[in-house]
Amino acid sequence: MDSIVVRGGGPLNGEIPIAGAKNACLTLMPATLLSDEPLTLTNAPRLSDIATMTLLLQSLGAEVSSLQKGQVLAMSSHDITNQHADYDIVRKMRASILVLGPLLARFGRAEVSLPGGCAIGARPVDLHLKGLEALGAELDLRDGYVHATAPGGLKGGTVDFPLVSVGATENVLMAATLAKGTTVINNAAREPEIVDLAQCLRRMGAEIEGEGTSTITVQGVDALHGATHPVVTDRIELGTYMLAPAFCGGEVECLGGRIDLVGAFCEKLDAAGISVEETPRGLKVSRKNGRIHAVDVTTEPFPGFPTDLQAQMMALLCTAEGTSRLEEKIFENRFMHAPELIRMGARIDVHGGHATVTGVERLKGAPVMATDLRASVSLILAGLAAEGETVVNRVYHLDRGYERVEEKLGACGASIERIRA
Ligand code: EPZ
Numbered sequence: 001m002d003s004i005v006v007r008g009g010g011p012l013n014g015e016i017p018i019a020g021a022k023n024a025c026l027t028l029m030p031a032t033l034l035s036d037e038p039l040t041l042t043n044a045p046r047l048s049d050i051a052t053m054t055l056l057l058q059s060l061g062a063e064v065s066s067l068q069k070g071q072v073l074a075m076s077s078h079d080i081t082n083q084h085a086d087y088d089i090v091r092k093m094r095a096s097i098l099v100l101g102p103l104l105a106r107f108g109r110a111e112v113s114l115p116g117g118c119a120i121g122a123r124p125v126d127l128h129l130k131g132l133e134a135l136g137a138e139l140d141l142r143d144g145y146v147h148a149t150a151p152g153g154l155k156g157g158t159v160d161f162p163l164v165s166v167g168a169t170e171n172v173l174m175a176a177t178l179a180k181g182t183t184v185i186n187n188a189a190r191e192p193e194i195v196d197l198a199q200c201l202r203r204m205g206a207e208i209e210g211e212g213t214s215t216i217t218v219q220g221v222d223a224l225h226g227a228t229h230p231v232v233t234d235r236i237e238l239g240t241y242m243l244a245p246a247f248c249g250g251e252v253e254c255l256g257g258r259i260d261l262v263g264a265f266c267e268k269l270d271a272a273g274i275s276v277e278e279t280p281r282g283l284k285v286s287r288k289n290g291r292i293h294a295v296d297v298t299t300e301p302f303p304g305f306p307t308d309l310q311a312q313m314m315a316l317l318c319t320a321e322g323t324s325r326l327e328e329k330i331f332e333n334r335f336m337h338a339p340e341l342i343r344m345g346a347r348i349d350v351h352g353g354h355a356t357v358t359g360v361e362r363l364k365g366a367p368v369m370a371t372d373l374r375a376s377v378s379l380i381l382a383g384l385a386a387e388g389e390t391v392v393n394r395v396y397h398l399d400r401g402y403e404r405v406e407e408k409l410g411a412c413g414a415s416i417e418r419i420r421a
Pocket of ligand 1: 022023165307332
């Protein structure tokens with residue numbers, strides 16, 4: 001298993017290109033299953049999760065060609081041979097559940113392994129299943145699989161989500177495009193990845209209104225046609241790299257960054273003493289002056305503070321002036337980076353979904369363990385400003401969601417290298 005070595009050092013200066021969004025691409029790719037015509041995605045990120053989704057779609061009979069060094073995904077689901085999503089692939093990536101809605105909508109049947117939990121929580125899929133049942137799906141859970149059928153096809157219906165779920169909204173939205181009649185999704189997720197999916201589906205001929213709000217309305221159509229769609233910028237990668245100069249000074253321009261993707265996050269950056277300037281090419285970020293100030297953070301569905309940036313923000317607040325309080329309201333176990341940061345000298349008290357961070361002058365480099373995707377990058381950021389050397393192990397977590405992190409940070413002056421195992 002590779003590890004990444006970071007040596008704390010001076011300021012970062014330069015440009016970081018922000019890739020297409022992993023979490024948009026992972027729902028845009030299954031959308032190919034809705035049509036027998038080609039769907040091409042541009043600005044696709046080059047990540048191991050994308051490779052896993054590619055394997056899953058190919059196992060169903062779809063053609064997926066990765067062109068232009070992986071930035072273009074040319075897909076065709078003209079010859080789908082089966083509707084069985086196997087546990088062996090699904091267990092590697094829970095977003096695999098997103099093939100369920102499209103398979104059901106187009107073929108009237110699907111057999112998808114339950115994804116199982118992951119490090120940050122149980123990650124149930126009950127809302128996905130309830131939403132599809134509201135469209136007439138008949139579901140039978142046995143042997144670890146969802147056996148779904150839609151005799152006579154899906155029918156439009158009203159889906160009332162008791163809590164906001166990005167994945168469940170995506171599964172139902174995709175299924176509703178081919179359901180007979182009108183579907184109304186209430187308490188829908190409002191994330192930019194949902195908006196991006198709706199825009200792609202509309203390009204394919206779907207009739208959708210309200211994406212980005214809590215109520216999405218879909219008029220089902222008989223069939224969807226092919227399209228070409230650019231994957232939206234990755235707001236989590238963007239937020240991650242916006243924090244980098246806040247750790248060790250300097251000024252970084254995040255190319256392709258859009259302020260509308262990181263609204264609530266930017267409010268916290270401003271309160272912490274970080275300046276963000278919109279430029280023609282993206283967002284320029286630097287530390288205003290002196291130390292970072294402590295701020296309180298509560299994670300919420302979009303447009304609130306993203307849970308996927310909580311670990312990175314906690315790492316920054318470890319050396320802020322004052323005490324910060326973080327509340328993780330989306331997942332039940334998303335503070336696993338805290339013990340690793342404590343190994344670096346941070347002062348963090350965790351009680352359930354609450355963490356109190358008392359700022360210290362500087363962290364000290366140490367060998368640390370990546371536990372999940374966002375925790376791993378928070379440890380790399382912490383290492384940028386820590387005294388001495390930090391070795392982040394198990395960076396396969398990192399490669400799931402960050403392209404060439406050592407190259408991007410290294411190009412701005414960070415002392416960082418990958419040690420291949
Ligand atoms: C998506 O996961 C993202 N993944 C996550 O990013 C992100 O953290 C999350 O949304 C929240 O923004 C992808 O898009 C591939 P949810 P998802 O359904 O869809 C509970 C990353 O680091 N829930 O919005 O799985 C669930 O347990 C990843 O890139 C149910 O109870 O998240 C959680 O507590 C991590 N039943 C809450 O809802 C369900 O059926 C929000 O989950 C579904 C979810």
